[in-house]
Amino acid sequence: MKIALAALALSAGLAAGAQAQQGPGPMPGPAPMAAPAASKAEIVTGIRKAIAGNYVVAGKRAALDAALAKGLKAGRYDVADPGEFTRRLNEDLYAVAQDKHLSLFFDPRLSAEIAGRGSQNDEIEDTPFFKAMMRQRNYGITEMKLLPGNVRYIRYDGFGWTGAESKAAIDAAMAFLREGDAAILDLRGNGGGSPEAVKRIASYFVPAGTPLVTFHLRSAAPTSSTSEAVPGGQLRLPLYVLTSNRAASAAEEFVSHVARLGFGTLVGETTAGAAYRNEHFAVPGGFVMSVSIGYPELPGGGNWEGKGVPPKIAVPADRALDRAQQDAAQKLAEKAQGPQRTELEWTAALYAARATPVAPARALAAYAGRYGARTVAVENGALTWQRDGGVKSAMVPLGGDLFALEFDPATRVRFTGEGAVTGVIIERADGSGNPVPRG
Numbered sequence: 001m002k003i004a005l006a007a008l009a010l011s012a013g014l015a016a017g018a019q020a021q022q023g024p025g026p027m028p029g030p031a032p033m034a035a036p037a038a039s040k041a042e043i044v045t046g047i048r049k050a051i052a053g054n055y056v057v058a059g060k061r062a063a064l065d066a067a068l069a070k071g072l073k074a075g076r077y078d079v080a081d082p083g084e085f086t087r088r089l090n091e092d093l094y095a096v097a098q099d100k101h102l103s104l105f106f107d108p109r110l111s112a113e114i115a116g117r118g119s120q121n122d123e124i125e126d127t128p129f130f131k132a133m134m135r136q137r138n139y140g141i142t143e144m145k146l147l148p149g150n151v152r153y154i155r156y157d158g159f160g161w162t163g164a165e166s167k168a169a170i171d172a173a174m175a176f177l178r179e180g181d182a183a184i185l186d187l188r189g190n191g192g193g194s195p196e197a198v199k200r201i202a203s204y205f206v207p208a209g210t211p212l213v214t215f216h217l218r219s220a221a222p223t224s225s226t227s228e229a230v231p232g233g234q235l236r237l238p239l240y241v242l243t244s245n246r247a248a249s250a251a252e253e254f255v256s257h258v259a260r261l262g263f264g265t266l267v268g269e270t271t272a273g274a275a276y277r278n279e280h281f282a283v284p285g286g287f288v289m290s291v292s293i294g295y296p297e298l299p300g301g302g303n304w305e306g307k308g309v310p311p312k313i314a315v316p317a318d319r320a321l322d323r324a325q326q327d328a329a330q331k332l333a334e335k336a337q338g339p340q341r342t343e344l345e346w347t348a349a350l351y352a353a354r355a356t357p358v359a360p361a362r363a364l365a366a367y368a369g370r371y372g373a374r375t376v377a378v379e380n381g382a383l384t385w386q387r388d389g390g391v392k393s394a395m396v397p398l399g400g401d402l403f404a405l406e407f408d409p410a411t412r413v414r415f416t417g418e419g420a421v422t423g424v425i426i427e428r429a430d431g432s433g434n435p436v437p438r439g
Contacts, residue, residue: 159193
């Protein structure tokens with residue numbers, strides 16, 4: 001399901017269907033087409049009709065209608081800028097409903113697509129525009145990389161679903177994770193998407209046939225989602241899922257499965273608390289109205305509406321990746337031996353020091369200089385290390401005169417000398433050391 005919350009700072013870019021998407025994703029499409037002219041009265045009338053006939057919380061429909069009528073009569077919506085208009089209107093809707101899916105956004109292209117279909121139940125993920133946008137964004141999988149310790153990282157910005165194409169992209173990403181010793185799935189910027197994408201990814205971490213969620217929709221029988229068989233079978237490696245207060249809707253469904261079924265560790269912040277399912281309705285003037293038309297129910301009852309899903313390891317979102325890498329390296333080190341264990345312990349110490357900075361024994365300028373073919377410099381309040389012609393690395397203080405190299409956790413640099421620094425010892429996880437004099 002799709003939510004568009006300009007007034008609530010959630011992106012409306014992952015265009016979803018008049019039905020079936022669950023949350024926004026930061027995936028802007030092409031530049032908007034020109035909007036057809038419409039008065040504010042016509043726009044507000046279209047919004048009131050969409051809410052009156054479809055909003056899931058029947059007891060709030062009258063109050064929402066009254067709030068819109070009041071704002072229109074008072075001239076509150078008499079502004080030319082579409083962004084300011086949507087901000088004011090969404091502010092009034094949220095004051096009544098506290099519903100992060102109930103919102104207006106300006107998108108003439110999407111509005112025309114919805115209006116042109118003549119049916120609000122046709123899903124926009126079948127349109128060429130949506131499929132092209134999803135292809136350009138690799139179906140939400142915007143980054144995959146190998147981290148120290150063979151930890152595999154995926155950044156997933158939206159649970160968009162186009163069918164076979166999205167399934168293939170997810171399967172390829174999961175194949176990448178399968179070869180890791182641990183995995184990190186980054187949902188911090190994920191505003192939601194389709195329950196089908198949620199099901200596909202969850203199916204890699206639970207046995208086939210596991211009940212996931214039941215959706216109760218307006219004027220339709222409940223529909224249930226169950227995990228399915230996937231290529232290669234279930235992944236059995238430590239999983240860390242990064243969360244933030246911007247992770248919403250379908251992202252929260254997945255996070256709920258992680259917490260409830262115990263197949264991963266949540267790291268970061270409590271999620272947004274946007275559970276309702278919604279449809280998109282075209283309204284005059286090039287606007288689109290997102291209206292909540294149903295709600296999810298997890299096995300055992302309940303959902304995350306208004307409360308979100310709390311993490312197991314609570315840290316600010318911008319520190320979640322370092323914290324997950326620290327925990328993963330510590331856990332992997334417990335099972336390793338010899339130099340590999342040392343390297344993993346050093347990796348954990350590096351990310352612990354990044355998350356909670358440690359002051360070095362001396363002023364940074366005292367360390368700067370040449371050490372054989374290597375240069376230590378002070379840049380932007382931190383030390384850097386660079387071999388002539390090589391890659392420059394940040395140096396992370398570990399306490400005293402000891403530093404980790406960010407690009408190579410298996411190598412450390414220990415500065416030596418009483419009073420002034422006279423040299424370094426380049427220490428390696430295999431126990432070797434290379435002393436290098438200053439100058």
